[in-house]
Amino acid sequence: xxxxxxxxxxxxxxxxxxxxxxxxxxxxxxxxxxxxxxxxxxxxxxxxxxxxxxxxxxxxxxxxxxxxxxxxxxxxxxxxxxxxxxxxxxxxxxxxxxxxxxxxxxxxxxxxxxxxxxxxxxxxxxxxxxxxxxxxxxxxxxxxxxxxxxxxxxxxxxxxxxxxxxxxxxxxxxxxxxxxxxxxxxxxxxxxxxxxxxxxxxxxxxxxxxxxxxxxxxxxxxxxxxxxxxxxxxx
Numbered sequence: 227x228x229x230x231x232x233x234x235x236x237x238x239x240x241x242x243x244x245x246x247x248x249x250x251x252x253x254x255x256x257x258x259x260x261x262x263x264x265x266x267x268x269x270x271x272x273x274x275x276x277x278x279x280x281x282x283x284x285x286x287x288x289x290x291x292x293x294x295x296x297x298x299x300x301x302x303x304x305x306x307x308x309x310x311x312x313x314x315x316x317x318x319x320x321x322x323x324x325x326x327x328x329x330x331x332x333x334x335x336x337x338x339x340x341x342x343x344x345x346x347x348x349x350x351x352x353x354x355x356x357x358x359x360x361x362x363x364x365x366x367x368x369x370x371x372x373x374x375x376x377x378x379x380x381x382x383x384x385x386x387x388x389x390x391x392x393x394x395x396x397x398x399x400x401x402x403x404x405x406x407x408x409x410x411x412x413x414x415x416x417x418x419x420x421x422x423x424x425x426x427x428x429x430x431x432x433x434x435x436x437x438x439x440x441x442x443x444x445x446x447x448x449x450x451x452x453x454x455x456x457x458x459x460x461x
Contacts, residue, residue, distance in 0.1 A: 234445040234453045237436050244450035249432050251450075256435045257290065257425040267377045268418050274374035275383045275414075278337060281407055286415065290426055293419035295411055305329075305403070318404040326403055327394045335391060338373045338384055382417040386410045 237245065276282055286295035299305075299318050306316040321329060372380040386409035390397065425431060435441065445453040 234447060236445065237433075237441070240446055240448065240450060244446065244448060245433075247450040248436070248446065249429060252436065252441075253426050253432050256432055257422060259439075260425045260435065261422055264421065267375070268379050268414075270375045271377055271379035271383060272414065274380070275410070278334065278374065279407060279410075283411060288415055288418045288422070290419075290422040293415040295415050297407060297411055299404075299407075318407070319402050321403040322400055326401070326406070327391075329403065330387060330391055330394075330406075334387060338387070379414070379417075382414040383410050386413055 237248065240248070272283060280300045281297050282300055283295055283297045287293065304315050304317055305321060316325070372378055374380040374383070386406060390406055425435075447453060
């Protein structure tokens with residue numbers, strides 16, 4: 227009869243070089259697993275933004291090494307058709323300045339912001355209790371405002387619009403609706419791409435993930451290889 231002593235370890239109990247070996251081996255798996263869960267919510271935010279802005283993204287891709295996209299407007303280019311002079315038709319690339327601000331103010335801002343609520347004291351008029359109320363257009367806490375889907379990814383799409391709305395007078399005179407939509411989508415896809423980088427490259431994030439989900443109960447040999455035998459073998 228032979229007695230075999232087998233030592234296995236949890237991740238935190240391993241030597242530093244073995245931990246680093248595991249991090250290097252698992253970083254891509256962790257990135258894929260984390261992003262698979264988040265990609266669905268990114269796409270939901272993108273779809274809601276498309277519906278809000280009458281735009282459509284196509285030929286897009288995003289991953290650890292790249293992000294790219296194209297977009298178009300759903301209404302065949304023209305926003306406003308002049309009844310008598312087609313030279314005065316307005317297109318996304320020509321909607322600039324005050325007209326652009328008014329367009330954003332009237333067509334987008336009411337759906338993505340809610341200002342402070344004001345109400346007057348009520349009173350009876352003709353036997354009915356009536357009061358006046360309104361929401362101000364003062365924007366507050368928009369960084370926590372995710373009105374499209376309730377997910378934080380809404381913010382990546384909406385931030386360029388909020389920034390423009392708050393400081394539109396400082397933008398170039400030829401800054402157009404098309405430019406603004408491009409900023410929104412670029413900020414969104416860049417943030418999506420950066421999250422891929424985060425889960426692949428951030429050692430602290432990888433270490434944290436190795437303590438959770440399917441990694442939580444994983445055991446290793448001292449050299450960092452995974453112990454794959456039944457646990458009762460070492461009970």
